Amino acid sequence: MPGSSSMLISLRENISSVRRNGAGASPLLSLAFNIDLLRNIVFFFFVLRAARRTVWKLKGRGVFGTAAELYIDTRRILFGWFLRMPGVRSKVREQVEEALGKMEEKLVPSGMTRYTKLPTTGWAYDDVRKQLEALSGLEHTRWEDGRVSGAVYHGEDDLMALQTEAYGKFTVANPIHPDVFPGVRKMEAEIVAMVLGLFNGPQGSAGVTTSGGTESILMACLSARQKGYIERGITEPEMIIPETAHTAFHKASQYYKIKLHLVKCPAPGYQVDVRSVARLINPNTVLLVGSAPNFPHGIIDDIAGLGRLASRNKIPLHVDCCLGSFMVPMLEKAGFETTPFDFRVRGVTSISVDTHKYGFAPKGNSVVLYRTTTLRGYQYFVSADWAGGVYASPGAAGSRPGALIAGCWASMMAVGESGYLEACGKIVGTAHKFAEHITTSPLLKSDIEVMGRPLVSVVAFKAKKSKSSGSAVNIYSLADAMSAKGWHLNALQNPPAIHVAFTMPIVKAYDSLVADLEACIEEEREKARVRAVEAASSGSKGLGMMAKGDSDGDAAALYGVAGSLPNKSVVVDLATGFLDLLYKA
Numbered sequence: 001m002p003g004s005s006s007m008l009i010s011l012r013e014n015i016s017s018v019r020r021n022g023a024g025a026s027p028l029l030s031l032a033f034n035i036d037l038l039r040n041i042v043f044f045f046f047v048l049r050a051a052r053r054t055v056w057k058l059k060g061r062g063v064f065g066t067a068a069e070l071y072i073d074t075r076r077i078l079f080g081w082f083l084r085m086p087g088v089r090s091k092v093r094e095q096v097e098e099a100l101g102k103m104e105e106k107l108v109p110s111g112m113t114r115y116t117k118l119p120t121t122g123w124a125y126d127d128v129r130k131q132l133e134a135l136s137g138l139e140h141t142r143w144e145d146g147r148v149s150g151a152v153y154h155g156e157d158d159l160m161a162l163q164t165e166a167y168g169k170f171t172v173a174n175p176i177h178p179d180v181f182p183g184v185r186k187m188e189a190e191i192v193a194m195v196l197g198l199f200n201g202p203q204g205s206a207g208v209t210t211s212g213g214t215e216s217i218l219m220a221c222l223s224a225r226q227k228g229y230i231e232r233g234i235t236e237p238e239m240i241i242p243e244t245a246h247t248a249f250h251k252a253s254q255y256y257k258i259k260l261h262l263v264k265c266p267a268p269g270y271q272v273d274v275r276s277v278a279r280l281i282n283p284n285t286v287l288l289v290g291s292a293p294n295f296p297h298g299i300i301d302d303i304a305g306l307g308r309l310a311s312r313n314k315i316p317l318h319v320d321c322c323l324g325s326f327m328v329p330m331l332e333k334a335g336f337e338t339t340p341f342d343f344r345v346r347g348v349t350s351i352s353v354d355t356h357k358y359g360f361a362p363k364g365n366s367v368v369l370y371r372t373t374t375l376r377g378y379q380y381f382v383s384a385d386w387a388g389g390v391y392a393s394p395g396a397a398g399s400r401p402g403a404l405i406a407g408c409w410a411s412m413m414a415v416g417e418s419g420y421l422e423a424c425g426k427i428v429g430t431a432h433k434f435a436e437h438i439t440t441s442p443l444l445k446s447d448i449e450v451m452g453r454p455l456v457s458v459v460a461f462k463a464k465k466s467k468s469s470g471s472a473v474n475i476y477s478l479a480d481a482m483s484a485k486g487w488h489l490n491a492l493q494n495p496p497a498i499h500v501a502f503t504m505p506i507v508k509a510y511d512s513l514v515a516d517l518e519a520c521i522e523e524e525r526e527k528a529r530v531r532a533v534e535a536a537s538s539g540s541k542g543l544g545m546m547a548k549g550d551s552d553g554d555a556a557a558l559y560g561v562a563g564s565l566p567n568k569s570v571v572v573d574l575a576t577g578f579l580d581l582l583y584k585a
């Protein structure tokens, strides 16, 4: 910490000057003495605070880790300045606008009538129906044919029809008025009870339903922050999460001002490094996090190890089972290998579970579970003095759609344990088959490899250096080639990879997934070979900063050059422009 020794010297001088001033007895001098003393106390606390933070930092990251962070931050800042230099800035803006223009062509359909003004008189219901029909039939990536990773987890007509019926009965329902809609209150409480049962909630455990995984995670983080503040007086809360944890934790960090520490999840297992988590714990830590499994690689962290750490240090531990939802609790009964993930692990204090993923409920449903009602209470919002009356709501929303709760309850009751078990057999079984195929198929194993040992439904793979050509296929180019064949797989970064989240529709499309992947790899292998030959003959690669080959698809463009820059402000600009496009009528 630069300047700390000079600070200490000036502290010493201040103290001796206080002593000198204190020798006189006039009221003026004594006032000066008091102000001086106050100043010194404030100064002392400032030094103490800075010293404590320095110690925590060095303990958490080590000298080399701290230096590396400093280097990365400096590079990012310098590169940010570079991007804002007059000539560069306009060039970057031009490129971003061009990319956004292309995005707009794809996202915003032309040739359809745009309705940007309220109809002067309302349409006939049949005209509305016709429009809705047209809108639902717009050309899209075919989840119905199992071409989309994740997104639609069940999608069978009969279940969707039942959900629609459930909506229909509760269209106007709002759980904020339990006296008006008692049926919705009952269903909501039962959803929570059933999910608590699946995750072995102990006596006294509790939960709430939310609008989705993100809200469940936000609420768990809020609860942990409030616990830290109320029970331990923590005003500068920090949480420690795996770098592979869902970005909703980053959102919680921003929204609720909780400092975030990311921990590496090193190869070959890609689980969070529990020893690094331990080093980062300090008196301001309000929450530890593990995923079961994480979104990028589908890997379940060492929840038992994190649990020991959490209970030893008396810190809450959240398990993100948003994605694992109803599949992870079924693993054992379905005959698959499993690992500790729920309240049976002593340190686990909260769990997020997305009923709208493998719970097969309609979108807009999730549950967050707590070991105690006290922990749940920390996420509540109560306003006792409001002019609108005494107000209380469990989560971030005020009014909520009762129809979605009805849709969730109906789905859970209709699928039942037997249905989820059967789905687990199919979905996890197919994911395992896929991972096994990548590892053993002569057409795949020399070019791509599975990341870690995925136990559930998501399989991630990355490029391997091919033995024959010595060069690796470009994984983003592979993702784009699959897109060209109608697939929507998930591109990942740090490291570059792709994942497939298996769903009921993908299970049925398994054979074409494998066939298309093998065909695309073949093409990419050839491209990689040509690249290697060219590089060898020219001796150097062209280094156009933003100028990539025209043939690049979306993933290659986004993650290729822009993504590898030390400062991601270009990507932020692109993504912000993308969000703006969503609202282009």
Ligand SMILES: *Cc1c(COP(=O)(O)O)cnc(C)c1O
Pocket (backbone or CB within 6 Å): 212, 213, 214, 215, 217, 246, 248, 291, 293, 294, 295, 320, 322, 323, 354, 366
């Ligand atoms: C999907 C997901 C979430 C939350 O997502 P929502 O889109 O807000 O429902 C959280 N964690 C993981 C691991 C996920 O896969």
